[in-house]
Amino acid sequence: MAAGAPAASYGSDDHGLICGWHFRPGRPATAVDSASAAVALLAAFEAAGGMADSQPGGSDAAGGRPDGADVTGFLWLHFNLSHAGAEPWMRAHTGLEENFFDELHSGSRTTRIERDGERLFGVMNDVVFDFAFDAGDVATLWLSLGPRLFVSARRHPLRAIDRLRMAVRHGAAPASTVELLDHLLHDQADELQAIVRQVVERADLMEDDLLAGRHERHLPELPRLRRLMARLQRLLAPEPSALMRMLARPPAWVAPDDIAQLQAATEDFALVLRDIAGVQERIKLMQDEASARMAEESNRTLFTLTLVTVLALPINLVSGMFGMNVGGIPLGENDHGFWIMAAIIGALTGAIAWVVASRLRRRG
Numbered sequence: 419m420a421a422g423a424p425a426a427s428y429g430s431d432d433h434g435l436i437c438g439w440h441f442r443p444g445r446p447a448t449a450v451d452s453a454s455a456a457v458a459l460l461a462a463f464e465a466a467g468g469m470a471d472s473q474p475g476g477s478d479a480a481g482g483r484p485d486g487a488d489v490t491g492f493l494w495l496h497f498n499l500s501h502a503g504a505e506p507w508m509r510a511h512t513g514l515e516e517n518f519f520d521e522l523h524s525g526s527r528t529t530r531i532e533r534d535g536e537r538l539f540g541v542m543n544d545v546v547f548d549f550a551f552d553a554g555d556v557a558t559l560w561l562s563l564g565p566r567l568f569v570s571a572r573r574h575p576l577r578a579i580d581r582l583r584m585a586v587r588h589g590a591a592p593a594s595t596v597e598l599l600d601h602l603l604h605d606q607a608d609e610l611q612a613i614v615r616q617v618v619e620r621a622d623l624m625e626d627d628l629l630a631g632r633h634e635r636h637l638p639e640l641p642r643l644r645r646l647m648a649r650l651q652r653l654l655a656p657e658p659s660a661l662m663r664m665l666a667r668p669p670a671w672v673a674p675d676d677i678a679q680l681q682a683a684t685e686d687f688a689l690v691l692r693d694i695a696g697v698q699e700r701i702k703l704m705q706d707e708a709s710a711r712m713a714e715e716s717n718r719t720l721f722t723l724t725l726v727t728v729l730a731l732p733i734n735l736v737s738g739m740f741g742m743n744v745g746g747i748p749l750g751e752n753d754h755g756f757w758i759m760a761a762i763i764g765a766l767t768g769a770i771a772w773v774v775a776s777r778l779r780r781r782g
Contacts, residue, residue, distance in 0.1 A: 434504025442491035530660035547575035578606035596676035603683040647698040732766035
């Protein structure tokens with residue numbers, strides 16, 4: 419991207435292309451730095467034998483094109499859907515089915531990878547780049563891949579896809595589009611595992627404070643972490659079963675080694691989901707313990723207030739009676755009337771205190 423690009427590009431070019439890479443067998447990945455270069459490569463791929471039914475690096479592309487364009491391998495294009503020009507460009511040049519664009523606007527956000535004709539369609543949920551441990555910091559990535567073209571699109575910067583982009587920039591060179599998908603799945607599992615570890619570390623600190631009686635400061639944070647774990651589990655839970663259904667009937671161009679790699683990716687997700695469920699249960703127990711302690715403190719406060727009210731009953735009763743402006747008030751003319759009434763009130767208060775104390779001793 420040129421240094422003078424307008425801010426409205428949102429990190430992409432004028433057509434919403436964030437990055438593009440051309441992968442060729444035995445060679446480092448080559449960056450596709452503009453939409454026009456991507457159009458030229460897509461046209462060369464199409465002329466070399468089509469985008470959906472030819473194997474990357476096969477005999478139809480081994481010798482290149484007469485015009486000198488190298489059409490071996492496959493192409494990865496990553497788009498920013500927040501850019502107004504991204505979707506029209508994808509419709510015009512990538513040859514994706516209409517189902518893909520329908521899913522961008524009205525499809526389910528649950529994580530899944532399924533077969534779409536002779537291509538694979540995927541929906542992945544990942545945390546945003548500026549993740550702040552909030553349940554709303556989860557966004558969606560849409561994928562469509564065939565033997566020669568891998569298309570990814572998102573509306574918000576995501577960690578896993580950016581991690582994949584940096585890995586390719588530093589030399590990672592998948593041999594196929596499915597291997598690139600497998601790399602992305604492992605990156606997402608690693609990111610989620612890192613989030614789980616951070617939540618566990620935070621839960622350890624909160625548990626120590628809870629056992630030490632300093633639970634008030636964590637009461638707002640516990641529900642927030644629990645909602646985050648529940649959202650991650652809900653969005654990721656369908657992933658293993660959906661992927662296994664696809665692996666049972668994969669397209670013909672998916673190699674057996676790629677199927678084995680995707681099956682390993684499902685095991686990684688299963689482990690992450692198990693860890694998320696364990697952390698969620700632990701946070702739930704901490705919430706219950708904190709609520710129990712708060713209820714106990716409330717009961718103690720209420721008991722103290724009730725005890726003070728009972729002990730103050732004699733003085734309130736006597737002062738109410740003697741405060742009436744009627745005739746015949748006892749000891750009204752006695753020089754020692756005040757001290758006599760104070761002694762009576764003290765005796766009644768002491769008797770009530772003795773009764774309450776004896777009952778508390780019996781209960782203890």
